[in-house]
Amino acid sequence: MTMMLRRGVVAGLIGGAAALGAVPLLTSSPAPAPAPAAPPPPAPVPQPVALTTPVLQPAVLPPTVPARPATLLPPWRRYAISPAAAEGKPVISIVIDDLGATRLTERTVALPGPLTLAWFPFAPRLPEQVAAAAARGHEALLHMPMQSFSNSTSQTGPDPLRIDLRPEVNLARLRTAIAAVPEAVGLNNHMGSVATRDPALMSLVAAETHRQGMLFLDSVVIPHSQGLPCALQAGVPAAGNDIFLDPVKGTYSVMEQLARVEHIARHRGYAIAIGHPHPKTLDGLAAWLPGVAAKGFVLWPVSASVAFRNRIDLSTLGSA
Helix, strand or coil, rough: HHHHHHHHHHHHHHHHHHHCCCCCCCCCCCCCCCCCCCCCCCCCCCCCCCCCCCCCCCCCCCCCCCCCCCHHCCCCHHHHCCCCCCCCCCCEEEEEEECCCCCHHHHHHHHCCCCEEEEEECCCHHHHHHHHHHCCCCEEEEEEEEECCCCCCHHHHCCCCCCCCCCCHHHHHHHHHHHHHHCEEEEEEEEEHHHHHHHHHHHHHHHHHHHHCCCEEEEECCCCHCCCCCHHHCCCCCCCEEEEECCCCCCHHHHHHHHHHHHHHHCCCCEEEEEEEHHHHHHHHEEEEHHCHHHHCCCCHHHHHHHHCCCHHHHHHHCC
């Protein structure tokens, strides 16, 4: 009895649930499988990117670099006297030493040029004297005192370069002397029969001459001077004196020495001679200089002969 009631209740509950749709009817057939989920959409296939040549914009270039200002040229070119065209003729350069401290300086400056005048660094009123010479068309050198065999400052003047001084002392003396002579293209040695034989001292001179942008003229007061080889090794535009116009007063006439200068110039193409402000030397030059062109020579300042010897463009001289 009890079992029959339980079955009726269960049947009624099932029927009511089925009627309400809350519980599925239990039948012998299996329930249908749920519909499979839709597959995800295929990933987009990457499309090849068209390769195109990029359009290059014109480069923005810096403005044209101007030519190097003349003021940046080394002093030996900046202060040089522009040489006359040689046109295949032999050239001669005349240097007059020992200037600035002699009463014959003014007479020397009055000579026709262009000459190259070598000034003592201890001379008075150097800016005024050098300017007067420049106005006459002459070029300037520093005439640097250097130790001689006599070992006397009565010959060299004060503060010569000496082989028994410390390098820093010689360097200070050299720099002071360079600063004393305005607009000098370079330097040559005054005396120096001891100093110019010393490679260490001449190398110091050459290094400072190079640093200052100057030329070097070896006066060649002794054979085998180290001045010229040390200068050339340091990259300094340099040359050597070929002949003294007045080596020993009265031994040779100035005109005889000038004839030798002419011979050297004809043979080699150029010649450099050094004289001094002695009356006979100045007399001889005063007679010889006006006829230089008629003899077929061209008178050049020493900077031009140095440039010619070192194969340097002459057109850059005197470009200040």
